[in-house]
Amino acid sequence: MDLTNKRIAVYVTGGIAVYKVANLVRGLIKAGAEVQVAMTQAATEFVTPLTFATLTRKPVLTDLFNQDQPDHVAHIHLADWSNLAVIAPATANLIGKLANGIADDFVSTALLATIAPKLIVPAMNEHMWFNPATQRNLTQLKADGYTVMEPDNGFLAEGYTGVGRFPETTAIMAEVVQQFGPQRLSGQNVVVTAGGTQEPIDPVRYIGNRSSGKMGYAVAQAAVTMGAKVILISTRPELPVPAGLHKIIYVETAAQLQGTVSSVFEGADVVVMAAAVADFKPDQYVTHKIKKKPHPTDMQLTLNQTPDILAMLGQQKTHQFLIGFAAETEDLLQNAQTKLTAKKVDLLVANDVSQADRGFGADQNAVTLLRPTAAPETLALADKSVIATQILERVANLLA
Structure with a gap:
């Protein structure tokens, strides 16, 4: 995600989810944005302004009547400065104020003066969320041009599960990026596979690999952020x-993955085969748990090859831009180049999974991109979300 030179005002109101906003602010800054935080007095009861001042290296704005900078009116200056206003967490109280034009503190007054896009990220108790007054106020705010995220369904501070939980930081970041458009994959149908397939031996054992699915999920999220309609086929529920996914489909075996990809392949514009397919499966599946014998003995397991899904897609593609992944432990470029040619893919993402700080199971990756008619390009070690965005930026350039 790239928010370089974007000016984002984050308005923090008084809910228990305030502590999660610190991570959001950190993510915005990491993506390149300049962030200014303003807090209601209630919000300061949960987290001190010092936390946000330390993260942003800017004083936190809380007092409507503070005259530390007499050359400008602080709440109007912030309203004019910002390219985007993010209200997080947005309480039922502030939502009610904004819907009715009430401006009685720094946050509500600055927002009333803001003409930049405004993103509301609600968080509250389920009963407050579904209260008719809250829903009526939200309808009004949407009519007034606010973007309102839906809260998550999950464990609430009150000790039970319900709707009203503060959304995950990645989801908010994706929504923030969408506010700035244009989205380079808008109108594109993207299919992403993620995770490692599992081939059962018996009801409790399987043959698989160590793929965590994180890279594929990062690609799917990046594609959504860039405006694509995304179907994610995953082995990692x-x-x-x-x-923002259009659809998620869960599979387990290579055969299931093959069937599912085949069913959506024709309608796809871009197909990203990030899933690690188990290359072998047992010749026979035993319907009961195989028990150890009383005396130690070797067990013979006959294996058959699974379908080569990537090669199949390479042969069948007509208009699709096909991306494959090569997880290698040695001779990375040589093996990747062979796979690029043999599978007939348009872009191959090669990564060395022998190193502990990247690849399988890690949150970071470093990859080399190979194309049939171009020199290899290396993407340096970075978060998988960053790598995913860099890959799709190359795809968008090629599609353009």
Whole structure:
């Protein structure tokens, strides 16, 4: 995500989710944005302004009548300065104020004066969220041009599960990026596969690999952020679902992955095969758990090759831009170049999975991009979300 030179005002109101906003502010700054935080007095009861001042290296604005800078009116200056206003967490109280034009503190007054896009990120108790007054106020704010994110369904501070939980930082970041457009993959149908397939031996054992699915999920989220309509085919139901997906389909085996990809391939413009397919499967599946025998003995397991899905897609593609991944432990470029040619892909992402700080299971990656008619390009070690965006930026350039 690239927010370089974007000026974002973050308005923090008084809810228990305030502590999560610190991570959001950090993410905005890491993406290149300049961030100014303003807080309601209630918000300062949960987290001190010093926390946000330390992160942003700017004084936090809280007092409507503070005259530390007499050359300008602080709340109007902030309103005019910002390219985007993010209200997080947005309480039912502030939502009610904004919907009715009430301006009685720094935050509500600055927002009333803001003409830049405004993104509301609600967080509150489920009963407050579904209260008719809250829903009526939200309808009014949407009519007034505010963008309102839906809160998550999850464990609430009150000790039970319900709607009203503060959305994940990645989802908010994706929404922030969309506010700035244009989106370089707008109108593109993107299919992404993620995770490692599993080939069952018996009901409790399988043959698989160490792929965590994080890279594929990062690609899916980046594609959504860039405006694409994204279908994610995943073997990892335990991972948080990327925000804004058109559809997510869960599979387990290579055969299931092959069938699912085939069913959506014709309608795809870009296909990213980030899933690590188990190359072998047991010749026979045993319907009961295989028990150890009383005396130690070797067990013979006959394996068959699984379908080469990437090669199949390379042969079948007509208009699709096909991206493959090569996870190698030695001779990275040589093996990747062979795969690029043999599978007939348009872009191959090669990464060395023998190093502990990148690749399988890690949050970071360093990859080399190979194309049929171009020199290899190396992307330096970075968060997988950054690598995903860099890959898709290259794709957008090629599609253009």
